[in-house]
Amino acid sequence: MAEMTIRELADICGVAVSTVSRAMNDRSDVSPETRERVRAAARRYGYIPNASARRLKISTTQTISVIVQGELGQLVIEVLSHLEEAFAESGYDTTLQHVSEEHAHAGTVERLVREGKYGGVVFLGRYGSSDRDLSAQLIRRLAEIDVPMVFCTTPDYSGADSLHSSISVDDQSGAFELVSHLIEAGHRRIAFVGAGSERDREHAWALRLAGYRSALAAASIPFDERLVVPSAEEHHIYSIVNGYESTKRWLPDAPTDVTALMAVCDAAALGTARALSEAGKRVPEDCSLVGFDGMDLAKYYVPRITTLAQPLSEIAQSAARVLLATMRNPSRAIEQVWIRGRLLEGESVRRID
Amino acid sequence: MAEMTIRELADICGVAVSTVSRAMNDRSDVSPETRERVRAAARRYGYIPNASARRLKISTTQTISVIVQGELGQLVIEVLSHLEEAFAESGYDTTLQHVSEEHAHAGTVERLVREGKYGGVVFLGRYGSSDRDLSAQLIRRLAEIDVPMVFCTTPDYSGADSLHSSISVDDQSGAFELVSHLIEAGHRRIAFVGAGSERDREHAWALRLAGYRSALAAASIPFDERLVVPSAEEHHIYSIVNGYESTKRWLPDAPTDVTALMAVCDAAALGTARALSEAGKRVPEDCSLVGFDGMDLAKYYVPRITTLAQPLSEIAQSAARVLLATMRNPSRAIEQVWIRGRLLEGESVRRID
DNA sequence: CTGAAAGCGCTTACAG
DNA sequence: CTGAAAGCGCTTACAG
Structure with a gap:
């Protein structure tokens, strides 16, 4: 044909x-x-x-590009589908572009953004290389491109320079809430599992760790470096395997008075739970455990893991709203939105008094 | 700029x-x-x-499109990244197109395939509507388009008419192996959790159920309709929630002599495990459990869930190989490949003699 | 090795 | 309401 x-x-x-x-x-x-x-x-x-011919003539298309960098996790996928829905309501098609970790430099992303004549662009997940200079460069170059865009991600690329609008969960207040919840249950020796490397300061793990620290401080509990468990899998921090390997490596020399753990995310919490089990520790009888994200994983685990639900649908709706508004009025002010998550109590925290 | x-x-x-x-x-x-x-x-x-201008002139681009329909699960994502890698080695870019469940009719997919001037197309996941007539129509229409394509999915669209090459895990032999494993461990009353609706006969769940049945038959164990647990969530069969809800609904009236369950996939197995736990049944002491897929979820669960590992990287490599060969020689014969998975023994099956 | 020209398939003022 | 024409930014014979 x-x-x-x-x-x-x-x-x-x-x-x-x-x-x-x-x-x-x-x-x-x-x-x-x-x-x-x-x-x-x-x-x-x-x-x-012929879409190519059409795009060649038309100045901007009725298509919004969602650019995802690095791993496509469950959370990203869910936000994506909410975005698709929101944009469809306003008559826009959504197209997904995936940039692998290694191609995540300014050139690639810039080309993607310019090429498509998109009505707007959403950046989902983490962007740029873990190299901070490259990231900063990417952000600056993107700011020079004349396409409405919004970051739907941890604010590491937006918070600092405020060159772009951004929407994300409030990692820090979420972690604060989780750790405060543990403290209220009587815990004082709480470890944080899954810290990343120093140069990645604005990554989700770092914001969550900051929330952890401020919760301790608010309760006048001294911060103990030995209770911060580094990630064994630095390139897959938010994974089951990382939770498992990090915890397993740390446990033998861990201070024995630890009564609770906060994992960097739900997936990691699952791995941590396994490592604890292998060490003969039961959750929550011997050790309490909380995660972060509010995934089904945590909700159906035995025991149900206490976690902070990411408000994915609100994040997506908010991102869509900001982007569409910027498309209508390109000179609109930059907007930074942090949305608070919701504590989901499970069965993994034991009250100790 | x-x-x-x-x-x-x-x-x-x-x-x-x-x-x-x-x-x-x-x-x-x-x-x-x-x-x-x-x-x-x-x-x-x-x-x-300008890519649009370029495409308008050029007959086919160095880009391969991976079209995914319906939900983007973990498995799909992993296959995708393997595909990207394989195609990159041969100098092709990979682009992902996601078609939501509701837009999964022939028109949309056909437009996507024709528009891009792709060097080739991979269909990932399940395609077409659950309506079999529409699916058949889509398959026929796709066959008329002059672009090399391969299906990397359950063979429901390829097995019958053999109009397209396809690569997929051998669901049936995998389920056969899992159930035989249970039988060897002494189980004879084995339930299957997560069957779909009658009209979906070639879906993964159906192939796995067929494997379950043939394993029973091979061991001369009579098939019992009451041990086939229907999916509570018909539109999200391969989910944690479906495993949980289906099992929970079924348990009160379940035959009491059941000693083992096979869940339709690992995610469902997790939900099933929770439902069992809520009913006071321990895995594997009171009931053995197996999943399907070989996800980290299963490998790090407590207890580790016995499952069948999908050979994702082989599937992707095989799909890439077949597509690239077809691109070089378009008149190449159609090829159907089923790749066998590998049994991963966990801690969720108890020997009963 | 280089340039001038045709044309890919559309959209959009412009004229009627 | 409709048509003829220009042109979007490229690639590729063709001629030199």
Whole structure:
């Protein structure tokens, strides 16, 4: 089946190509009859307009690009589907572009953004290399591109320079809430599992660790470096394996008076739970445990893991709202939004008094 | 920063646009000096060729499209990243297109495939609507499009008509192996959790159920309809929630002599484990449990869940190989590949003699 | 090795 | 309401 062009369809219908174009694009300046006749023929002969040709002419398309860098986790996927829904309501198609960790430099991302003539762009997940200079460079270059964009991610690329709008969960207040919850249950020796490397200061783990520290401080509990468990898998911090390996490596020399652990995320919590079990420690009888994210994983684990639910649908809706507003009014002010999560009590925290 | 065109760059370099084009595309018919001079200027001024204009001229691009329909699960994502890697080795870019469940009709998919001028297309996950007629129609229409394609999915769209090449895990033999493993451990009353609806006969759950049945038959164990637990969440069969809800609903009236359960997948197994726990049954002391997929979820659960590891990297490599071969030789014969998974023994099966 | 020119398939003023 | 024409930014024979 050869690809049919607008020229051929025009000949078949006995009209000019411009008329076909108008009919196909639902413009008002065609007679209803012509419009229907053309559309019927298009259906009949399977005419599909060539998108490249269209994009070449049109200044911006009714498409929004969601660019995801690095690993595509469950959370990212869920936000994505909420975004698709929100944009569809406003008549926009959504396209997903995935940039692998190694191609995550300014050039690639810039090309993606410029190429598509998108109505707008959402950045989802973490961007740029872990190298902070490269990240900063990317952010600056993106700011020079004349396409509305919003970051739906940890604010490491937006918080500092405020060059872009951003929406994300409030990692820090969430961790604060979780740790305060443990403290209220009587815990004072609480470890944090899954810290990353020093140069990654604005990453989610770092914000959560900061929340952990401020909760301790608020309760006048001294911070103990030995209770910060480094990630064994530095490149897969938010994974089950990292929770397992990090905890397993740390346990033999861990201070024996620890009564609770906060894992950097729910997946890691699962790994931590396994490591504890292998060491003969039961959750929550011997050790309490909390996660972060509010994934089904945590909700259906035995025991149900206390966690902080990411407000994914609100994050997505908020991102969509900000982006659409920026598209309507490009000179609109930059906006930084942090959305608070919600504590989900499970069965993994034991009260000790 | 305005978008620079090939015309402007040509003027800057004092050459013709055709020369710039040749230099940018690394063609042999440019002098090395001109080539370098043009490329340096392109870098310097941030010239990015307009992809739409390029595609409009070029017959097929060095890009392969991976089209995913419905939910983007962990498995799909992993196969995707393996595919990206394999195609990159052969010099192809990979682009991901996601079609939501509701847009999964022939028209949308056909448009995606035709529009891109892709070198080839991989279909990942399940395609078409659950309506079998629509699916069949989609398959036929796709077969008429002149683009190399391969299905990396359950063979429901390929097995029957053999219009397309397909690669997938051998669900049936995998389930056979898992259930035989249970039988060897002394189990005879084994339930299957997570069956779908009748009209979905070639879906993964159905193939796994078929494997379950043949394992029973091979051991001369009579099939008992009451041990097939229907999915509570028909639209999210392969989910934790479905495992939980289905099991919970079934347990009160379940035959009391059941000693083992096979869940339709690892995620469902997790939900099943929770439902069992809430009913006061321990795994594996009171009831053995196996999953399917070989996800980290299962490997790090307490107890580690016995499962069948999907050979994701082999599936992806095989799919890439078949597609690339078809691209080189479009008249190449259709090929159906089923790859066997590997049994991963966990701690969730108890020997009963 | 280089340039001038045609043309890929559309959209959109412009004229009627 | 419709058509003829220009042009979006590229690539690629064709001629030199």
